Amino acid sequence: NADTTLRDGTRISDLINHETREVKVRTLSDPELYELEMERIFGKTWIFLGHDTEIPNKGDFITRDMGSDAVIVARDREGEIHVSLNVCPHRAMKVQTHDAGNTNVHMCIYHGWAFKPNGDFIGAPVEKECMHGHMTPKDQLGLKKARVALYGGLIFATWSIDGPSLEEFFGDAKYYFDTLFLRTGGGLEVLGPPQRFRINANWKTACEQSAADGFHTLTLHRWLAEVGPYAKKPDAEGKGADLSPEMYGCEVWTDQGHALRCIDLDRKIVRLTGKNPAELSVIEKLKALPPPGITPEMVPELLERFDDGQLKLMSWRPPQVGGFFPNGLFEFIYLPQPDGTVVGACALHAYIPKGPGQLEFMNWIFAEKDTPPELKARMLRQSVQMLGTSGMVEMEDSDTWPHQTEVAKGAMAKTITLKYQAKFEQGAPEGWPGPGHVGDGFTKDDTQWAWWNAWHELMTSDK
Ligand code: FES
Ligand code: FE
Known part of the structure; x- marks a missing residue:
């Protein structure tokens, strides 16, 4: 056990309270911890x-x-x-x-x-x-x-x-990762060199969020429902801007700290087909709303490559956002278009530590090699606009991380805690095909809590 005592006498394990699911704010800015993270996390894991x-x-x-x-x-x-x-x-x-x-x-x-x-x-x-x-x-x-x-x-x-x-290292997450990264024989292709952007923030501010934080979407990215792709006309009570329907689905977390948000597709399928998703077969659902970068013509290839469980997942609650521990994030998003159709966006981020108060945000944009060129071009445009380093969504995230890093240095701030107490009460829904820890319902904190547990595990292990 390498539960190091820091210079002020605090042990690393004192920074995390497993019972109350809290983490000391000082972890977001501490230079001494940063040096240990480079050795014990980035020096050891994949x-x-x-x-x-x-x-x-x-x-x-x-x-x-x-x-x-x-x-x-x-x-x-x-x-x-x-x-x-x-x-x-x-x-x-x-x-x-x-x-x-x-x-x-x-x-x-x-x-x-x-x-x-x-x-x-x-x-x-x-x-x-x-x-x-x-x-x-x-x-x-x-x-x-x-x-x-x-x-x-x-x-x-x-x-x-x-x-x-x-x-x-992927553990139970591999079953789900396969449905994103191994979909076609041709494989994925990066569309152009990755974008790179420096942000004055600790790497963990970006990475704990990347472990599938759903809640921030409702507030920080509220425009998505007010004027963006999820906007709808106000109802009888004047309520229009509401992203909460997007927050339902399943979340998956693993002991290695990987996380996935598998968002329910049924509402989109209803809108696109006007049919009851329960009456559609898996193939009909996949053809009505294929995964990002896949066209209805490419669906037969999916049928060859995946088992029934994975196909069910892809047509029902596909992983749309998630992270690989310690510093990767992926987004395979179904973006509604003004004409009622859906276009996918596929991006992968890495948040590279550049000192306790700085990170480099790298963004890769993907399509399948076999994605038709017109769709590739639309996916590239969408992904840059929304998910790129200057994208309308990521700019908002990139603006919170420096504030967190800055205030976390305060003498008083260091002593308060980050809270991860929202906990799934329901496990995997009936018929859920995949492994791992699964929660069903409105988004919760379990995925991010798993991220911190993996952090703690590596930071206090001498293996
Ligand atoms: Fe001397 Fe590389 S050859 S430093
Ligand atoms: Fe965000």
Whole structure:
């Protein structure tokens, strides 16, 4: 057990109260905790870095971050993807200074040491002189290598060489992730390079929200119902703006801190078809309202790839928002259009820690490779407008996180708590096909509470 005592005598486990489901506000700003998080969370778990369609060709590379560590993600001559620490083993220069490019030789500009896409040392200029009497064997002069796993083209890496596999890390969430990331044989494709934006906020403000916080939608994103895609004409009592019907469905959380909000599609199906969803077959529902990026013509492929349970989920309560612990968020959203149709938006975010008071917001926009080009273009536009770094929804979130981070530094503020006490009273509804902890009904805090439990678990474990 590594339940470290912080400089002021507080133990990490004192920051979280499992009985009352509260977390001390100081966790959102504490620099000492931040350093520990980089080692105990980002130094250990699987971290999402990008998508293999960002580096389609041999020699392609991108530079990314695993917590506080810069890494090179590169495809070698055999087509395999590697992740290596972007720090020169000679004198710690950043080896690859570009965001992206293509090369089979990553040469450090300082003294010229050169490395393969897999991180192996190739050689150095005037090597005989430079290596004269060297102590370290050449095969140990490569870049430090991370362990890599691909899932539906998503690139994950970890420094934990013999820890859990990516599949074990996903745990019960994999059943649901498959319905988002493994839908077609062609696979997903990133539409353009990711957007990047710096925000003066602690990474956890964005990430605990990403663990499927539903409640903030009702207030912070209220315009969605007032003038946005969910707006409707005021009823007899003058009530029009109400997002609460969107808050029903199932939420799923796992012991690893992953979270999913599976939002009920039935109302949208009624609106689109005028039929009672209970009278439609799974195939009819999927064709009436296919998942984002899928057309009715592509539905037969889904039938081949998924079991009955997963198909039922996709046609009834598909995961629409959720997070992978520690710092990833995905959105596969069905956005109502003024003409009564629905267009999907698919985005993936990562919130990269850049010190206790700053994060980098990265946003990737996706479609299936097989999504028809006109639909891809509409999805790209929608996703940028709503879910991009300057998107109408994300701008609002990005505005709350710096305020939280700032006020959390207060001497008094540090002593009060964040509260996660809204708890599902109903478990999985009858006929729910998937595994994991499941709650049914109006959105609750359980998913975010699971996120904090996973945080606590890693922060106090010496494994
Ligand atoms: Fe890279 Fe010297 S620091 S070659
Ligand atoms: Fe939000």
